[in-house]
Amino acid sequence: MVTQETILQQHIVSLRTRLLLMCAAVSVAVEDMIHAFETRDVGRAAAVIDGDNDIDALENEIDDKALKLMACTQPVAGDLRFVVSALRMVLDLERIGDEASSMAEGCILLQDMPPYVIMDEVLVFLHQSRNAYEQAVAAFRSNDIAAALALARTEDDATQGEVRLLHRCMQAVLAHEVDEQAFMHIVLIIRAATRIWRRSANIAEHVYFSLHGDSLKHCPK
Amino acid sequence: METKLTARAVSVFYGSSQALFDVSMDFPAYGVTALIGPSGCGKSTFLRCFNRMNDLIPACRVAGDITLDGQSILAEAMDAVSLRRRVGMVFQKPNPFPKSIFDNVAYGLRVNGMRDEEEIAAVVEVALKRAAIFEEVKDRLHSSALGLSGGQQQRLCIARALAVAPEVLLMDEPASALDPIATQKIEETIHELKDSLTILIVTHNMQQAARVSDQTAFFYMGKLIEHGATDKIFTRPDQKQTEDYITGRFG
Ligand SMILES: Nc1ncnc2c1ncn2[C@@H]1O[C@H](COP(=O)(O)OP(=O)(O)OP(=O)(O)O)[C@@H](O)[C@H]1O
Ligand SMILES: [Mg+2]
Numbered sequence: 326m327v328t329q330e331t332i333l334q335q336h337i338v339s340l341r342t343r344l345l346l347m348c349a350a351v352s353v354a355v356e357d358m359i360h361a362f363e364t365r366d367v368g369r370a371a372a373v374i375d376g377d378n379d380i381d382a383l384e385n386e387i388d389d390k391a392l393k394l395m396a397c398t399q400p401v402a403g404d405l406r407f408v409v410s411a412l413r414m415v416l417d418l419e420r421i422g423d424e425a426s427s428m429a430e431g432c433i434l435l436q437d438m439p440p441y442v443i444m445d446e447v448l449v450f451l452h453q454s455r456n457a458y459e460q461a462v463a464a465f466r467s468n469d470i471a472a473a474l475a476l477a478r479t480e481d482d483a484t485q486g487e488v489r490l491l492h493r494c495m496q497a498v499l500a501h502e503v504d505e506q507a508f509m510h511i512v513l514i515i516r517a518a519t520r521i522w523r524r525s526a527n528i529a530e531h532v533y534f535s536l537h538g539d540s541l542k543h544c545p546k
Numbered sequence: 547m548e549t550k551l552t553a554r555a556v557s558v559f560y561g562s563s564q565a566l567f568d569v570s571m572d573f574p575a576y577g578v579t580a581l582i583g584p585s586g587c588g589k590s591t592f593l594r595c596f597n598r599m600n601d602l603i604p605a606c607r608v609a610g611d612i613t614l615d616g617q618s619i620l621a622e623a624m625d626a627v628s629l630r631r632r633v634g635m636v637f638q639k640p641n642p643f644p645k646s647i648f649d650n651v652a653y654g655l656r657v658n659g660m661r662d663e664e665e666i667a668a669v670v671e672v673a674l675k676r677a678a679i680f681e682e683v684k685d686r687l688h689s690s691a692l693g694l695s696g697g698q699q700q701r702l703c704i705a706r707a708l709a710v711a712p713e714v715l716l717m718d719e720p721a722s723a724l725d726p727i728a729t730q731k732i733e734e735t736i737h738e739l740k741d742s743l744t745i746l747i748v749t750h751n752m753q754q755a756a757r758v759s760d761q762t763a764f765f766y767m768g769k770l771i772e773h774g775a776t777d778k779i780f781t782r783p784d785q786k787q788t789e790d791y792i793t794g795r796f797g
Contacts, residue, residue, distance in 0.1 A: 333794060399753055401780045402789045538782035 333398040337407060340390050344411055347383040348462045351418050354380065354425040355458055355521065359451050361432045362444075362514070373429035380422035387415045403535075410535035414465070417524040417531070421458060424517040424524075431514045438507045443497045447511060447518075450490050454518040454525075457483070461528040470536045476529035477541050483522035490515050550575035550714065550744040551596060556610035558591050558600065565591045568610070569770045571763060578736060578745040580759035580776065582752065584796060587765040589748040593716050596746065597633040598626045614714070631658065634707035638719040640699035642691035642706075647683050650691045650702055654710040669709055677705035678735045697728020704735060715739065717747040721754065733758050752792050756780045764788045 354373050361370035391412050394400065400408055457479060464473040494511055497503045503511070530541045551573040558566035566588045573579050581589045591600070598619065600606040612619050619629055631654075642650050651670040660666055670687075674680035679701040683694070691702055700720060707715060717736075721729040736745060736758050749755050755762055756776060763773040764787070772779065772788045783789045790796050 401752060401756065401792050402783055404793045405781060 333394075333400060333404065336390075336394045336398060337400070337404055340387065340394060340408065340411055343383065343387050343390060344414060345466060347380065347387060347415065347418050348465065350376070350380050350383060351422050351425070352459065352462060354422055355455050358425040358429045358432065359448070359455055361429055362435075362451060363448055365432070365436055367433055367436050370429040370432040374426050377422050377426040380419060384415045384419040387411065391415075403538075406535045406538060410531040413531045414528055417527045421521050421524050424521050428514050428517045431510045431517075434510050435507060438504070438510075441497065441503045441507065441511075443494055443503055443511065446490060446493055447515060450486055450515060451518050453486060454483070454522040457522045457525040458528075461525040461532070464529055465532045468532075468536055470533060473529040473532040473536070474541075477526050477533055480523055480526045483519050483526070486522075487515060487519040548575040549573065550615065551746075552611075552613045553592075553595070554611040554613075556592070556595060556608065556612060558588070558595065559605075559607045559609070560603070561605040565768050567768045569765075570610075571770060571773050573744055573746065574761070575744055576741060577760040578740045578747060578758055579761040579763060580755035581746060581748045581763050581765060582750075582755050582791070583765035583771075584791065585750075588768045589765055590718050592765070593635075593718055593746060593748055595620075596714065596716055597630045597635055598624075599635065601626060631710050632712055633714040633716060634710065634712035635716040636700070636703050636707055636718070636720045638722055640696055640703050640723070642694070642699050642702055644690065644692055646688045647691045647694070647702060648687040651705050651709045654706060658710060670705075673705040673709040674702075676708050676735075676739060677701045678731060678738065679705060695728070697724045697731060700724060700728070700732060701735060704732075708739075712743070714744045714746070717745065719748050719750060722750060729754070752780075764791060766791070 354376055357369050357376075358373045360366060361373065391408050394408055457476060460472060460476045463469070464476060491512065494503065494508060494515070498505060498508045534540050549572045552571075554570050556566060556569045557564060569592060581592060583589055594600045595608055595612055596614075596619070600608055608620060610620075614629070614632065618624065643653065645653070648667075648670055651673050652666050655666050655669055660669070671680060674683065679698055682698060683702075686693075691699065694702060700723075704715075704720075721732045724732065733754065736747065739745060740760075747755075747758065749758075759776045761773065762776045762779040764771045764779070764783075764785070766787055772783060772785045774784070779788060780792060783792065
């Protein structure tokens with residue numbers, strides 16, 4: 326009995342460790358992508374695209390671990406919620422990795438474009454989106470219910486920020502400050518940044534569910 | 547939801563030592579309530595209150611009140627024999643009498659004065675069917691019950707308890723001595739029975755409690771710590787002690 330229980334705790338700790346590792350890998354991808362955007366560093370952008378395979382591999386590994394844990398130890402209560410949250414978190418993490426990777430492609434495509442003024446505003450938005458992601462990871466790492474709840478409620482901020490910025494881009498195109506081809510790449514980057522923010526809010530929801538037991542999904546604010 | 551059994555401020559003493567402290571809870575008619583908690587926390591003691599089995603333990607004293615259909619069962623006026631007909635019990639170790647399979651189930655009927663052999667045979671068959679063992683024993687009803695496997699013996703004991711048409715069934719770790727397949731059969735039997743009976747089951751197997759019960763009550767050191775819907779207890783218990791126990795973080 327005692328050994329059986331210890332095995333469950335070990336599995337949980339190991340799952341948590343792998344999940345934190347995946348958070349860190351995604352964090353590096355997002356960070357490098359922003360750096361590539363800011364400094365037009367094509368090498369960095371290419372590294373982000375390459376690194377996406379590792380993130381995918383971690384997703385598979387964690388999925389597998391979580392399934393085995395459920396099958397072999399049949400967790401309940403907080404343990405069960407943790408494993409279910411882990412399965413949900415990997416989906417969001419993997420997608421954030423994908424977004425970073427497609428934004429890196431955008432950076433490569435933008436490499437020969439002149440440094441438009443609008444880029445500074447896009448960069449601010451990328452930083453906000455990155456901050457949301459880092460807050461999600463911090464809430465997960467430190468089991469912070471209040472931080473998770475606060476971040477889960479910033480989804481609307483992401484959307485509003487996106488709409489404002491897209492509007493600014495439109496104005497810039499109309500004023501011939503940005504050419505149309507660059508405009509398209511920039512819009513795709515902005516949209517991907519919004520999705521990273523929203524998925525970070527999802528992660529915060531999973532953290533909240535895991536710690537608190539209530540689902541924030543589809544419930545009025 | 548109709549209430550079948552109530553316990554009000556029930557305390558149980560063995561001589562001068564108190565084993566159960568002020569336990570109050572209701573049991574709805576029909577459905578399964580699981581009693582869980584670490585060894586020695588008072589589950590069996592509590593279970594035995596409901597058919598006054600504690601009367602049989604000399605130093606044991608029960609305080610508080612327990613009612614069955616609103617009628618106090620601890621009162622002198624309540625006849626323990628007729629109470630035990632209404633509140634049947636199945637124990638951890640299958641304990642068939644060294645008699646034939648048929649006679650094991652017929653025993654309670656005869657004790658209760660049933661004489662018509664045809665009627666007895668009919669009731670025995672129904673009880674064996676409800677306990678999900680009829681198919682396995684129908685061709686050897688008159689062989690010894692001791693020749694059955696442990697799991698079959700336990701289902702026979704359930705049939706024996708069911709024959710006298712109890713309203714409540716108390717089960718004290720009914721599957722702990724059985725292999726997974728026999729355990730599954732017992733659990734299926736419980737599932738079949740719960741629409742027509744009020745079942746209280748003590749189990750050390752968390753997964754079993756989660757599988758078979760509608761309500762779960764967690765006991766610790768003679769106290770009722772938490773009681774609620776099983777799915778709630780196993781996904782989001784209110785008390786930390788409950789969480790620690792069911793996730794195996796105890797002690
Ligand atoms: N006949 C008895 N005489 C004296 N003390 C008893 C007797 N039966 C039980 N006790 C005591 O009462 C307390 C509760 O025991 P009980 O058998 O009800 O626990 P339990 O929860 O059923 O444990 P287990 O899971 O081991 O069956 C224990 O401290 C036990 O030692
Ligand atoms: Mg016991």
